[in-house]
Amino acid sequence: MDLLNSGVRSLDVAAHHKAFFKIGDAVANLLYTLAKAKIALATTHRFEVQGSPKVSARILVDGLARANGAAGTRYTAKGGAHGIADVAEAILAYGWSQGIIDFSDAETIASPVIAKALESPQASPMKLHDEWAAFADGFGQVLAKILTSQ
Numbered sequence: 001m002d003l004l005n006s007g008v009r010s011l012d013v014a015a016h017h018k019a020f021f022k023i024g025d026a027v028a029n030l031l032y033t034l035a036k037a038k039i040a041l042a043t044t045h046r047f048e049v050q051g052s053p054k055v056s057a058r059i060l061v062d063g064l065a066r067a068n069g070a071a072g073t074r075y076t077a078k079g080g081a082h083g084i085a086d087v088a089e090a091i092l093a094y095g096w097s098q099g100i101i102d103f104s105d106a107e108t109i110a111s112p113v114i115a116k117a118l119e120s121p122q123a124s125p126m127k128l129h130d131e132w133a134a135f136a137d138g139f140g141q142v143l144a145k146i147l148t149s150q
Contacts (some may be wrong), residue, residue, distance in 0.1 A: 011150050014094035015075055015087050024089030027096050028055050028139075034106035035113070035138065042114045057085035059135045064088040066140030071147035088143060095146035105145070109138035 014020045032055035040048050061084045068074055075091065077083035095101040112134040117126050126134075 011094050015090045020090035020093040021086040024093035027092045028089050031106045035110035038110040039113050043117050057081045060085040060088040062136035063139030067143030070144040073147050091146055100146050100149045105142045108141050112137040
């Protein structure tokens, strides 16, 4: 972590730093994949991950909006959804590099999705929109944890 922390000592700087965007992309995708595995175990009792291992920019954008609301912050970016998702990923990288979050936070991301999946009957699978909204809630909680630690 020394490499990440040398020269970038604040969340405000990290949130707009290209290296943090790249590292945060990997952190976000790993958290997402771990969360999907936890969801599969909770709902089907099988350890498998279906679908893309990459978190959608839309989920990160919505998650950051929820986190900003919860933390009373205004982290955003110009350039639309992709730019805002980059900022969310950079915040995740910063939180990970500072020890604020770790990969056990995948449980926080998975919990809203599991709750939503278990409330709908098996014959009626969760709609994609509902799944994405639940993932956005989970990512929002993790991002808020980082934002409120400052």
